[in-house]
Amino acid sequence: MTDWLGPDEWRAVALSLKVSFWATLCSLPLGLWVAYVLARREFMGKQLLNGIVHLPLILPPVVTGYLLLTTFGTQAPVGGMLQSLGVVFAFRWTGAALAAAIMAFPLMVRAIRLSIEAVDPKLEQAASTLGASGVWVFLTVTLPLILPGILAGAILAFAKAMGEFGATITFVSNIPGQTQTVPSAIYAFLQVPGGETSVWRLVIVSVIIAMSALLLSEWLARRAKRRLGA
Amino acid sequence: MTLAVSVQHKLSGFDLDVTFEAPPGITVLFGRSGAGKTTIVNAVAGLLKPDGGRVAADDLVLFDIENDLWLPPHKRRLGYVFQDARLFPHLSVRQNLLYGRWFAPGTEPRGSFDQIIEMLGIEDLLKRRPAALSGGEKQRVAIGRALLANPKLILADEPLSSLDDARKSDILPYFERLRDETKIPILYVSHAATEVARIATSVVALEKGRVTRQGPAADVLSDLSVAPLGVRATGSMIEAVVKSHHSDGLSALATEGTQLLVPRVDHPIGTKLRVWIGAQDVMVATSRPNGISALNVLEVEIKELRLGSGPGVMVQLSFGASLLLARITRRSADALALEPGQTVYAVIKAVSVPRDAIGDAPSPR
Numbered sequence: 001m002t003d004w005l006g007p008d009e010w011r012a013v014a015l016s017l018k019v020s021f022w023a024t025l026c027s028l029p030l031g032l033w034v035a036y037v038l039a040r041r042e043f044m045g046k047q048l049l050n051g052i053v054h055l056p057l058i059l060p061p062v063v064t065g066y067l068l069l070t071t072f073g074t075q076a077p078v079g080g081m082l083q084s085l086g087v088v089f090a091f092r093w094t095g096a097a098l099a100a101a102i103m104a105f106p107l108m109v110r111a112i113r114l115s116i117e118a119v120d121p122k123l124e125q126a127a128s129t130l131g132a133s134g135v136w137v138f139l140t141v142t143l144p145l146i147l148p149g150i151l152a153g154a155i156l157a158f159a160k161a162m163g164e165f166g167a168t169i170t171f172v173s174n175i176p177g178q179t180q181t182v183p184s185a186i187y188a189f190l191q192v193p194g195g196e197t198s199v200w201r202l203v204i205v206s207v208i209i210a211m212s213a214l215l216l217s218e219w220l221a222r223r224a225k226r227r228l229g230a
Numbered sequence: 231m232t233l234a235v236s237v238q239h240k241l242s243g244f245d246l247d248v249t250f251e252a253p254p255g256i257t258v259l260f261g262r263s264g265a266g267k268t269t270i271v272n273a274v275a276g277l278l279k280p281d282g283g284r285v286a287a288d289d290l291v292l293f294d295i296e297n298d299l300w301l302p303p304h305k306r307r308l309g310y311v312f313q314d315a316r317l318f319p320h321l322s323v324r325q326n327l328l329y330g331r332w333f334a335p336g337t338e339p340r341g342s343f344d345q346i347i348e349m350l351g352i353e354d355l356l357k358r359r360p361a362a363l364s365g366g367e368k369q370r371v372a373i374g375r376a377l378l379a380n381p382k383l384i385l386a387d388e389p390l391s392s393l394d395d396a397r398k399s400d401i402l403p404y405f406e407r408l409r410d411e412t413k414i415p416i417l418y419v420s421h422a423a424t425e426v427a428r429i430a431t432s433v434v435a436l437e438k439g440r441v442t443r444q445g446p447a448a449d450v451l452s453d454l455s456v457a458p459l460g461v462r463a464t465g466s467m468i469e470a471v472v473k474s475h476h477s478d479g480l481s482a483l484a485t486e487g488t489q490l491l492v493p494r495v496d497h498p499i500g501t502k503l504r505v506w507i508g509a510q511d512v513m514v515a516t517s518r519p520n521g522i523s524a525l526n527v528l529e530v531e532i533k534e535l536r537l538g539s540g541p542g543v544m545v546q547l548s549f550g551a552s553l554l555l556a557r558i559t560r561r562s563a564d565a566l567a568l569e570p571g572q573t574v575y576a577v578i579k580a581v582s583v584p585r586d587a588i589g590d591a592p593s594p595r
Contacts (some may be wrong), residue, residue: 050473125277126316128303130379131333136304141328228319228361 005205009198011177012185013205019181020161023101024108024154031105031157032150035112040121056167057106065170068099072171095172096179100161107156115149116142148224155217159210180221182206231288233257233383233415237273238282241266246280246439252415255592256405256432258447259419266439267419271385274417275310276303287383287415288295292427304333309376311386315368317360323371324356330379343378350374366397373404384408384416390425398425399586405429410593427451427467427506428589451506452553454536454546464544465508466555472501480525480580486550491525491580494586502591511582512556514545515575516566526578530554532570534564547576 002056005013037043038050050114056064072079079090089095119142127137165183174188186202189195233252238245246266250257259267264488272278274285274292284294293300309330317326327347347353350370360368369389376384386405390398406415406429420426426433430447443456450456452466470483470490483490483503490505491548497503518527537543543563547554554576567573 120316122312122314123317123318125303126310126312127318127329129275129277129306129308129310129385130330130375131304131307132329133302134302136333141318141320228359 005201006198008176008180009185009201012180012182015093015096015177015179016162016181016183017209019096019100020158022094023097023104023161024158026097027101027105027108027157028150028154031108031153032112032168035109035116035153038109039099039113039116047072054106056103059166061103061166062170064102064108065099065167067157068095068102068167068171072098072191089172090178091172091175093172093179096164096168096181097161099167099171100164101157103164104157104160105165108153108159111153114150115152118149119145145228151220152217155213155220159213162206162209231382231415233274233285233287233417235270235274235285235417236272236283237285239266239269239273239278239280241269241439242443243437246270248434248436248439248441250434250441250444252417252434253432254413254415256409256416256418256429258426259417259436260421260423260426260430260433260434260450261436262421265436267385267421267436271310271387271417271419272322274383275308275385276301276306290382305379307369307382308336309379309381311369311372311376311384311389311418313351313388313391315360315365315372315507317363317368317371317375319360321357321360323352323358323360323363326360326371327374327378327428329355330375330381334380336430346374346377349407364397365393366400369401370392370404373401373438377408381412382414384414386416387433388419388421390420391422395586402428402586402589406590406592410590412595421464423451423508424506424584424587425465427465427587428504431592437513448553452546452555454534454544454555463508464555464557465507465511466553467504468508468552468554470503472497472499472503474499486552488528488549489526490528490578492583492588493581493585495585495589502593504589504591505583506587507554507578507583508587509544509555511578512547512554513577514547514558514562514566514568516558516568517574522577523579524577525580526576528554529577530576532568532572534570535568541594547574549576 034053038046070076074080074083074090089098123141124137127141132140163183168181169184174180174184180188182202186199189198231254235252236249236444238247246269259270261267267276273280279300280295282295285292291299292306318329350373352370352374355363355367355371363371390401409429409431418429427447432445433447433450435442435450443450443453448467468485470485472495473482473484475481475494479494480491481495483492483505492505505547528549530549532545533545533548534546537560541559542557543560545556545558545568547556556576
């Protein structure tokens with residue numbers, strides 16, 4: 001595959017995979033927690049939390065990217081503080097991962113929340129009467145039952161992260177090997193004469209990855225359904 | 231062990247306020263749907279926090295609202311058999327059965343795994359998933375799961391109501407065995423009189439959130455003032471011993487020095503049984519009838535007559551230490567000039583005693 005793709009193209013594909021992988025993995029625990037809280041708890045400001053989670057879905061991605069830049073840029077207060085701790089997001093691949101994670105977060109939370117809402121709380125009650133504490137009920141009943149939803153949410157988030165463009169390019173720019181993901185690379189190749197062949201190769205790779213993710217999630221969902229005998 | 235229950239809770243339409251005791255054996259909470267039965271059981275289980283009250287199993291206080299004491303459900307050591315089996319769909323039958331035991335380590339199992347699955351007849355189901363089980367099988371697994379959690383208290387909320395009659399009579403004997411073979415109190419919710427008559431050690435009759443009567447099953451069921459399900463579902467429960475089986479499809483039972491013929495039962499001769507007889511199925515005659523198809527004619531004494539709001543009269547009849555209820559029309563009662571103290575004859579058709587109204591009597595411990 002490295003022979004078929006040029007070095008710049010390959011770097012973009014590898015970087016996109018890396019960025020999407022870490023974006024998905026790191027946001028998963030938070031996504032699970034937020035989804036659980038939104039599905040099962042009643043509290044003040046629940047609608048506000050729901051709104052904030054969904055904001056990246058509705059805002060223009062460029063706006064999200066700009067907000068990230070003004071929050072996590074090295075000159076910004078939060079960014080400056082993190083920099084003194086050795087964590088830098090601006091113009092690094094980590095920044096691309098942060099932007100991708102935030103943009104994909106609503107999709108992940110929605111998928112997981114739906115699966116949690118589908119779990120009958122009566123089963124959790126039954127588990128508690130059998131001696132399972134809250135944590136054990138979650139680990140032995142809720143979690144196994146929502147696993148398909150978690151996987152679907154993760155795959156959806158991964159696919160979304162692979163395609164993230166607006167917030168990424170605004171926040172971390174378009175530096176080959178550093179922050180140039182597949183969409184940024186396609187954009188860059190379109191700007192130079194004779195870049196069409198590179199664009200086509202990246203388009204094909206994108207389609208293959210997206211289709212694989214979709215098929216994988218369908219397969220997982222079918223398998224989970226069969227396992228529960230539904 | 232005895233369970234002392236006191237629960238106060240505001241429900242839509244009425245306030246629940248009950249106090250009762252559940253001794254070892256089966257205590258049935260008996261009443262119409264919406265009388266507050268499930269609320270009581272859920273409060274005992276810790277699935278619902280009532281406005282007030284206290285529940286204690288001997289020394290172990292499950293909750294005491296006034297003293298701000300609340301044990302979470304997982305610390306109450308219960309076995310709860312729900313109306314819908316609530317088996318975990320992602321676990322096999324075996325894993326479902328062992329779920330509770332996993333959280334009760336270091337406790338001596340009340341019955342071994344093998345004994346319990348054999349008693350429930352679920353050996354062949356262990357590898358299956360709940361989705362592949364029938365309703366009756368699911369409920370048996372649910373009972374096994376509750377028992378294997380090694381509970382100090384068993385709760386059952388209408389565990390048979392989702393099953394058809396054939397499955398019901400499959401499962402009732404398991405509760406009869408539980409009642410006779412374990413020393414744990416069982417709190418059992420029901421609104422079916424025959425079920426109550428068969429399994430109850432004691433009955434707590436509920437109406438709109440209040441206890442109208444509590445006591446031994448036979449007393450509560452044949453009490454004229456208690457008709458939690460309305461007169462149509464009222465009846466009495468008598469205990470009898472199997473005397474002989476006949477080739478024409480009948481069995482003879484001996485009770486209070488007299489004989490009762492019922493449709494053939496499977497129990498061996500000498501077994502002590504409980505028989506529920508619906509008040510609607512009992513006729514009253516002032517002289518011993520001759521040339522009548524009904525096989526059972528008992529000489530009884532009228533204890534009490536109670537007028538209903540409709541055309542009916544409920545008559546409480548005694549023979550020996552047992553009580554029988556008869557529901558007749560007011561017109562008949564007037565025509566026959568029935569009054570307390572009078573000796574009359576109760577006529578019961580053998581075929582009117584349904585097979586599922588007969589079951590094992592509690593054996594003395």
